[in-house]
């Protein structure tokens with residue numbers, strides 16, 4: 001291949017890459033994170049793709065160990081992917097130097113953790129906790145802004161209280177105000193209601209929703225809480241370090257004028273054509289190792305291969321369709 005051709009191919013590849021997720025605020029492109037401990041490797045993320053538009057609020061769900069916190073740590077600029085790209089607000093997180101990364105963590109993202117104690121400094125008042133990120137960023141008008149933010153999360157009367165004098169739910173609401181201090185584009189919350197009872201969780205979640213609609217802040221919230229997943233427009237499920245399905249909710253007006261919420265679950269098809277079958281489907285048909293696929297006019301059939309029998313219907317052209325697994 002001539003140098004010129006190589007250059008053109010390279011440019012075309014870059015253009016194709018750029019096209020994925022263009023316009024999205026958060027782009028996870030084939031993210032891989034492998035943790036090495038001695039001789040063992042844990043693959044926490046294995047080629048995760050995810051796009052989040054500006055102003056969206058999404059929930060991320062998945063079994064313990066599926067990679068949710070790993071994903072949030074990467075998006076929060078606290079950890080690096082082993083491979084793949086993570087782009088937030090047009091910043092490629094794998095390419096930031098130390099100073100840019102610090103600035104990113106101060107200004108572009110705000111984080112809220114499950115453990116209330118991790119979010120706040122115990123010896124500072126609520127207002128001082130909110131002021132702290134602004135002090136670190138050298139912002140003016142911090143006192144006024146801290147009080148405004150506490151008001152926004154419904155805690156204007158608690159500004160002088162230290163965390164030990166606040167309830168768990170109140171501490172998490174202060175944590176939201178802290179996360180918002182420097183007007184981040186994105187708030188990442190890792191099970192923010194995990195330590196709270198359901199009534200308090202609902203309150204904290206309502207505050208997050210309020211922030212999302214009032215300020216337009218993009219919010220990604222990892223949760224086990226069905227209450228949360230029932231109330232966001234999009235819930236993304238992660239399985240084994242990959243997005244496996246997405247539940248989309250929309251409100252529709254029915255003929256009698258009432259609004260009803262329509263909720264639909266989709267499997268995620270990635271750019272390499274891979275999808276994860278739900279475990280229940282796999283177990284129901286005892287699918288294993290390889291399956292037969294058949295293209296119909298309006299759907300693709302998946303058949304177990306255990307019996308050796310032909311799939312029903314007219315003879316398909318099966319060559320190259322069984323056990324597909326084209327590496328990317």
Ligand SMILES: Nc1ncnc2c1ncn2[C@@H]1O[C@H](COP(=O)(O)OP(=O)(O)OP(=O)(O)O)[C@@H](O)[C@H]1O
Pocket residue numbers: 035036037042043044062063064065066067068069070071
């Ligand atoms: N620092 C680390 N060192 C080694 N392995 C890790 C590390 N962090 C995460 N892992 C492993 O990566 C996988 C994903 O972990 P992660 O914490 O992202 O899961 P999670 O979905 O947040 O789970 P949970 O719901 O329990 O919080 C797990 O197998 C975990 O053991």
Ligand SMILES: [Mg+2]
Pocket residue numbers: 068069070190
């Ligand atoms: Mg976690």
